[in-house]
Amino acid sequence: MAEDRCCFYMGPGTLKIDRRAFHGPIQQGVLQRMQAALPVDKRGIILLKGGDVQPVYTTDGEQLFRQESYLHYLFGVNEDGFWGALDVRNGRSMLFMPRLPASYGVWMGVIQGPDYYKAKYAVDEVVYVDDMAGVLAAAGAPCIHLLSGTNTDSGTEVQPPSFEGSDTLTLETATLFREINEARVHKTPGEIVLMKYVNHLGSRAHVAMMQGCKPGMMEYQAESIFRHFTYSKGGCRNQGYTCIAASGSNGAVLHYGHGGAPNDAQMREGGLVLFDMGCEYYRYGSDITCSWPVNGKFTPQQALLYNAVLDAHRSVIAAMAPGVSWAELHSLAYRKILGGLAAGGLLQGDVEEMIAAEVGGLFMPHGLGHLIGIDTHDVGGYGDGFPERIQRPGYKSLRTARQLEAGMIITVEPGCYFNPVLLLPAYEDPVHSKFLVKEAIQPFMAMGGVRIEDNVVVTETGSLSLTDVPRTVKEIEAVMAGAHWPFAGVRDTPVEQTQNSIAGVAAVPGIAVV
Amino acid sequence: MAEDRCCFYMGPGTLKIDRRAFHGPIQQGVLQRMQAALPVDKRGIILLKGGDVQPVYTTDGEQLFRQESYLHYLFGVNEDGFWGALDVRNGRSMLFMPRLPASYGVWMGVIQGPDYYKAKYAVDEVVYVDDMAGVLAAAGAPCIHLLSGTNTDSGTEVQPPSFEGSDTLTLETATLFREINEARVHKTPGEIVLMKYVNHLGSRAHVAMMQGCKPGMMEYQAESIFRHFTYSKGGCRNQGYTCIAASGSNGAVLHYGHGGAPNDAQMREGGLVLFDMGCEYYRYGSDITCSWPVNGKFTPQQALLYNAVLDAHRSVIAAMAPGVSWAELHSLAYRKILGGLAAGGLLQGDVEEMIAAEVGGLFMPHGLGHLIGIDTHDVGGYGDGFPERIQRPGYKSLRTARQLEAGMIITVEPGCYFNPVLLLPAYEDPVHSKFLVKEAIQPFMAMGGVRIEDNVVVTETGSLSLTDVPRTVKEIEAVMAGAHWPFAGVRDTPVEQTQNSIAGVAAVPGIAVV
Structure with missing residues (x-):
C-alpha cells in the first residue's frame, strides 16, 4: 500500500510513476552538483517554495493549480502551499505542509497529516510550514540555499522566497539557481x-x-x-x-x-x-x-x-x-x-x-x-x-x-x-x-x-x-x-x-x- | 462588414453576439443607476482596468487570457492590456489600447489600430493607454469613478486601479462599485x-x-x-x-x-x-x-x-x-x-x-x-x-x-x-x-x-x-x-x-x- 501511495498514476493505460524511482535520481544529481560546487563547510540545506493557488482576479474563482516547476522537479508534490528542503550534507529530504482549516474537510477533501505525505512523497520528514524556520535552524546547517537568478526566456527575476523566521538563518543565494538549472538540463x-x-x-x-x-x-x-x-x-x-x-x-x-x-x-x-x-x-x-x-x-x-x-x-x-x-x-x-x-x-x-x-x-x-x-x-x-x-x-x-x-x-x-x-x-x-x-x-x-x-x-x-x-x-x-x-x-x-x-x-x- | 466585425462568434451553430446589441443595454443600465445615484455636478467618467496576461510562475509560459469581469461586462473586449471608460454625463464610450511592439506582428498577430477596435467594440473612441490621463482630463468631467469595495464571496478588496497621470484627475470611489454590482445582479x-x-x-x-x-x-x-x-x-x-x-x-x-x-x-x-x-x-x-x-x-x-x-x-x-x-x-x-x-x-x-x-x-x-x-x-x-x-x-x-x-x-x-x-x-x-x-x-x-x-x-x-x-x-x-x-x-x-x-x-x- 505504501508502495502504491507513493505513485502518481491516472488509472489503467496511463503512466505509473513511483516517486522514489523518479525523484531519487533527480535529488542525487542535484546533491552531487551542489557538493561539487561547495566546500564541505559551506554545504547547507536547499529550500524551495512551492506554488500557491491563484485567484481569478478579485473573485473567489481559482486557477487550476499546477505546481511550481522547481518544487515539482525535486519532490513531485501535487498540492499547493508546500515547501521542500534537501540537505546537501546528507541528502535528507523534508516537506513543509500547510495547516489546513477544518472547513477544508467539507469543501476540499480529507485533511491528511504529516505521515500521509511522508509516505506519498517518499521523504524523510514532513512538518507544518509554521514550524519550518525552527526545524531548519535545529538542523544546524551552515546556511540555507535559495533560488536567485534570471529566467533567460522570460527575463523574470527569480527572487529568493521570504518566510517567517528567515532572519534567524544564514541565507545563501549564489549557488542553487545555477546548479539546479544545470541538473534540469540533463534529463534522468x-x-x-x-x-x-x-x-x-x-x-x-x-x-x-x-x-x-x-x-x-x-x-x-x-x-x-x-x-x-x-x-x-x-x-x-x-x-x-x-x-x-x-x-x-x-x-x-x-x-x-x-x-x-x-x-x-x-x-x-x-x-x-x-x-x-x-x-x-x-x-x-x-x-x-x-x-x-x-x-x-x-x-x-x-x-x-x-x-x-x-x-x-x-x-x-x-x-x-x-x-x-x-x-x-x-x-x-x-x-x-x-x-x-x-x-x-x-x-x-x-x-x-x-x-x-x-x-x-x-x-x-x-x-x-x-x-x-x-x-x-x-x-x-x-x-x-x-x-x-x-x-x-x-x-x-x-x-x-x-x-x-x-x-x-x-x-x-x-x-x-x-x-x-x-x-x-x-x-x-x-x-x-x-x-x-x-x-x-x-x-x-x-x-x-x-x-x-x-x-x-x-x-x-x-x-x-x-x-x-x-x-x-x-x-x-x-x-x-x-x-x-x-x-x-x-x-x-x-x-x-x-x-x-x-x-x-x-x-x-x-x-x-x- | 463593420456590422460583422462587432460580433463575437465562434462559427456555424454557435451564438453570434452583436456587441452593440449586447453591451448597449448594459451600458444604459449602469448609466441610469449612476445618474440616479449622483447629482448632475458630481457625474464624471467611469474608468475600468481590463486584465493583463499572467505568467506561469517565473517562466515565459502564459495563462490563457480571460478578460476581467467588470471590463467584459461593459465592453466585451477579448484582448489584454485594455482600459475602458464610460461618461456618465452623456454615455460616451472610450477604450484605451496598449501600444504593441513591432515583434507582436511576428509572434501574436497583425497589429491593429484604434479604428479597428472602434468598429470591433462599437465604442465612440479608441486611443492608446499612454494618452489616457490626458484624454480623460480633456473631457472636463468633475471626476473619475473607480471601483472600490469588497468582493463578498472571496473577501478580496477590489482596489481602485493606479495609472500614470491619475494625480491630475479627481478620483471618486464611493459610487461605482455599488451601482455596477447592482446592475450585474439584474440581467438584461x-x-x-x-x-x-x-x-x-x-x-x-x-x-x-x-x-x-x-x-x-x-x-x-x-x-x-x-x-x-x-x-x-x-x-x-x-x-x-x-x-x-x-x-x-x-x-x-x-x-x-x-x-x-x-x-x-x-x-x-x-x-x-x-x-x-x-x-x-x-x-x-x-x-x-x-x-x-x-x-x-x-x-x-x-x-x-x-x-x-x-x-x-x-x-x-x-x-x-x-x-x-x-x-x-x-x-x-x-x-x-x-x-x-x-x-x-x-x-x-x-x-x-x-x-x-x-x-x-x-x-x-x-x-x-x-x-x-x-x-x-x-x-x-x-x-x-x-x-x-x-x-x-x-x-x-x-x-x-x-x-x-x-x-x-x-x-x-x-x-x-x-x-x-x-x-x-x-x-x-x-x-x-x-x-x-x-x-x-x-x-x-x-x-x-x-x-x-x-x-x-x-x-x-x-x-x-x-x-x-x-x-x-x-x-x-x-x-x-x-x-x-x-x-x-x-x-x-x-x-x-x-x-x-x-x-x-x-x-x-x-x-x-x-
Whole structure:
C-alpha cells in the first residue's frame, strides 16, 4: 500500500510513476552538483517554495493549480502551499505542509497529516510550514540555499522566497539557481521515459486531428480533439502551453491561439494547417508541430514548401550529437530551407550569401528549438560559461546557443513562413530584395507557413526523437486517407531516420504504463 | 462588414453576439443607476482596468487570457492590456489600447489600430493607454469613478486601479462599485439569452456524460467528454470553474476536482456520481450538477436520497418569485431534504425542530445557490441595504440572503451528503444525536452525496430554469439506457415543472445561434 501511495498514476493505460524511482535520481544529481560546487563547510540545506493557488482576479474563482516547476522537479508534490528542503550534507529530504482549516474537510477533501505525505512523497520528514524556520535552524546547517537568478526566456527575476523566521538563518543565494538549472538540463532516464509518454500521447492525438480534419471545420474543433484525446486516453489534464491551431495565413503567426486570437477561424478547402500542440503529464509536457493540407492532398507549391522544412528537420536531427553547436544547427536549418526555396524559384543567388545577409530570419524568425522538460521553454539555455545570445535576426530568438550534451531534450522545429510584416519591408530593402523573387513568392503569401517539430533526446552518440507522427508528404496523405499509423509495413522513411520512433528508450524500474 | 466585425462568434451553430446589441443595454443600465445615484455636478467618467496576461510562475509560459469581469461586462473586449471608460454625463464610450511592439506582428498577430477596435467594440473612441490621463482630463468631467469595495464571496478588496497621470484627475470611489454590482445582479434580455446558450450546451454535455458513463471509467474521462462536447460543438474554450467529477464518497467533498484531488478515481459499479460542470461562452458560464448511478440503475437507497434532494430542488423552483427571501428557500430545501431522510428512517423527530437544531447543515453544509453570470459566484449577494449574512451552520455559506427580484439568475442546488467530518462529531453531540438514526445512516456513508443544480431566472411572476437535463429517476434511467433527450413524447415531469426547459426565453435581435 505504501508502495502504491507513493505513485502518481491516472488509472489503467496511463503512466505509473513511483516517486522514489523518479525523484531519487533527480535529488542525487542535484546533491552531487551542489557538493561539487561547495566546500564541505559551506554545504547547507536547499529550500524551495512551492506554488500557491491563484485567484481569478478579485473573485473567489481559482486557477487550476499546477505546481511550481522547481518544487515539482525535486519532490513531485501535487498540492499547493508546500515547501521542500534537501540537505546537501546528507541528502535528507523534508516537506513543509500547510495547516489546513477544518472547513477544508467539507469543501476540499480529507485533511491528511504529516505521515500521509511522508509516505506519498517518499521523504524523510514532513512538518507544518509554521514550524519550518525552527526545524531548519535545529538542523544546524551552515546556511540555507535559495533560488536567485534570471529566467533567460522570460527575463523574470527569480527572487529568493521570504518566510517567517528567515532572519534567524544564514541565507545563501549564489549557488542553487545555477546548479539546479544545470541538473534540469540533463534529463534522468526516468524523465526521458516520461517525456516519451507525453510524446507518444501527443503524437497519437496529432494523428487523430489529421484523420478528423476536413474543410469547413473550425480550428478550435481540432484543438478540442487533441485535448480530449490526450486527457481521456492518457490522463493529461493540462497542456504545457496554449494550443496553436492555425490555418491559412494564421500559420505565419508564431504564437497564434492566445486569448486575442483564439483558434476561431474556419479551415478552408485548399489551405494548410499548422498545429502546434503538446500534452502535459506529471508537469512534463510534449511540444509537437505538424503541418498538412486541410483537404488531405498537398498542392505542388505546398509540397515544395513542406519538403524544404522537412529537409531542414531531418538534416538537423541527423546532425545532432554531443559537442555540436545548436547555433550552427540553426544555420544548417536556414541552409536547407533557403536552399529549398531557391530550388523552387522563390529565391535567387547563393545560399551562404543569403544566410550572411539575414534572409533566413525573414522566413524563420524564431529559433530552431529549445530545451524542454517541466517547462516548455526549459531552464538552462544561457548562463555563465555558456555561449551568449547571438544578436542576429532569427539567431537572437534562439533560447540556447550551447553545444549539445547527452541527456538534453530539445525541440527541433524548423519553420518557414510568409508573413507580410517581415516580407513587405524586405522587398524595399536594398540587401534583401536582390535575393527575393517577388512574383514567385506572391502565390505563397496566403499559405501562412509550415513548421515541423519533434522533441529529441541527445544521446551519447547522436540523437533520438521521442515524437512519432507521419512526416513525409506520402505518409501524411496516406494517414489522412485513412491509413493506420504507425504503418504496419515498412515505412517510407529513410533508414537513417527510423530512430524517429518512440521505441528504443530504455526501461526504468518503477516507471511504466500499466 | 463593420456590422460583422462587432460580433463575437465562434462559427456555424454557435451564438453570434452583436456587441452593440449586447453591451448597449448594459451600458444604459449602469448609466441610469449612476445618474440616479449622483447629482448632475458630481457625474464624471467611469474608468475600468481590463486584465493583463499572467505568467506561469517565473517562466515565459502564459495563462490563457480571460478578460476581467467588470471590463467584459461593459465592453466585451477579448484582448489584454485594455482600459475602458464610460461618461456618465452623456454615455460616451472610450477604450484605451496598449501600444504593441513591432515583434507582436511576428509572434501574436497583425497589429491593429484604434479604428479597428472602434468598429470591433462599437465604442465612440479608441486611443492608446499612454494618452489616457490626458484624454480623460480633456473631457472636463468633475471626476473619475473607480471601483472600490469588497468582493463578498472571496473577501478580496477590489482596489481602485493606479495609472500614470491619475494625480491630475479627481478620483471618486464611493459610487461605482455599488451601482455596477447592482446592475450585474439584474440581467438584461441579452444576458439571459447568453445564459440560456451556455445552459443548453452544458445540459447536452451532461446528457453525453450520462450516456458515456460506465463502471471502471475514470472520473476525468467524464470531465473530458464534457469539455470536448461544449468546446467542439459550442465554442466554449473555458469553464467558469474547475469541473467536479466526483464518484462514490468523493461526492461528499463539495469542491472535489481541484489540483490536489484531480478527478482521478475510478467510477465503481454500484456507486453514485455527482458531476458539477458548466461551460463558458463570451465569459458567461453555466453551473449545472447532475447525480446518477454509475451503472444506470438506482438502488432503492440511492433513489431515496435522490428523491429527497429532487423534492427540495423542485419545491424551491416552484416557490421562487420576486419578493421571496432566498434564506427562507434555503430553509424550504432543508425541510424537504430532512423530511425525505426522516421518511426513509435515517432521521427521527420533528423536521422543524431539526432545522432549529441545525441538523440541516450536517447534510447540506453549503448554501442553496448563488447569483451567477460572468462570475460563477456573481457579485451583489451582500451589501448596504440588503440582509446580512446569517451566522448559522449552512446559512452562513449562503452567498446571498436577499429577496429575489426579477432578472436575477441564481443557481438552485440543494444537496445531501454523508461526510464523516460532519456526521461523526454529530453522533457525539447531545442535541444532534437524538435526531440521527445511526444504524440507518451507516449504509449511506459510502454513497458520497447527491446535488441537483439548475440555473434559474427570476421572472416577473415566478421563475424559469435555463437548464434542461433528465431529472427524475425514471428519466435518468431511460436516458442512460439510450433514450433520446429531450424525450420526443410527453415527459414524466409534473406539468408545473415544464417551465424547466430552455424554450421560452424571449428572442433578442442581434443575439442568436446561426
